[in-house]
Amino acid sequence: MSADRIDGPHQDQQLVTSGTDLADAEAALVLTHGRGATARGMIQIANEVHREGVAFLAPQAAGQTWYPNSFLAPVERNEPGRSSGLQAISDAISEANDAGIPTERIMLIGFSQGACLASEYLARNPQRYGGLAALSGGLIGEDLDDEYPGDLEGTPVFLGCSDVDPHIPEERVHDTADILESMDANVTKRLYEGMGHGINEDEMEYVSGMVADLVDD
Template sequence: MSHILDIKTAGKSITEAEKALIMIHGRGGSADDILSLSQHLNVEDYALLAPQATNGSWYPLSFIAPVEQNEPWLSSAIETIGKTVQTALDAGIKTENIYFFGFSQGACLTLEFLARNAQRFGGAAAIIGGVIGDKINRENYKGDFAQTPIFLGTSDPDFHVPVERVYATANILKEMNADVTEKVYANFGHSINQEEIELANSIIFKQN
């Protein structure tokens, strides 16, 4: 069982845009749901790409379950993000103009993909997520973000994502030369708040 590449698009045509935003939905969400969030982001001139998870879930168990229990879905999901990035590259968009926005399971997947493929991207906003696995396997994470801005927002406590994992993820990204901003909201709940949107806009999706 793996993910069939199914990418929903919005925004500017990928052949005309200079920037692309890859949006990764959460468990039980959809590509269309996460694309609708883009109206709150400063991404009017971006091509928007949102892959759709098979049956609305990228992998079956918690992101802090032993990795092998989330296979083969997890590897397939990471490959899907890679193929979505390749879609943008094939259209002539430079790596440093590729951006990411992920929520919940989608934030975990976004962060796992980025940490495994660190290079200079445009930037990333990950709301309620961390790198994946019961233990962090630092050997999986290679490369240099070259000061790519990454925003991590989360609630403490969060039923799905322990705040300790968010901090650990931030530390790994910083070690890999990302420009990390983290913001923890006490008892906010498992959703995206207005300030996180505003911070994503001011840190990641800056108006030129």
């Protein structure tokens, strides 16, 4: 274990795999579920956008919750869950890398709490990724600061959310888009009128196109 590695509540949880077998895959999706949900539920969502050659890696949160409080709370109030969740994403990416899949062919997909975690991971670990789809989520913290140095090198990012989501303020979606764009991500942002907290067909269609791009180029 490296000195900076986090060993927290989510590190002894199962990594659920599906899709194309990792040994045969040329791309991978790292899937992070929402509060009270499961890794297997994210696998079911990913099945709707699967392409041949794409492996699925879905970490499971201990107690089905990545961190205890709102993502808008001060960061320290969501530790150690937040950092442990970020480590779970890192571990899944490493597993894909070890199978020969480069990070630029690895896409992060998260819903709700998992979308917040995936957004945060991308911003805190900038490089070229296969993509980020943050569905009903945004960057974590009470106040977003300037501690997001680095270059995402044109990583495609999709932010989809309701304009009246009870958990995700519209303003945080805009702020997340602005920060990721400042880091040279290629951001597409869509706010859906009156949708509530969920995933719609337009989002799934867009994400499906992003997944296809992982293996079609």
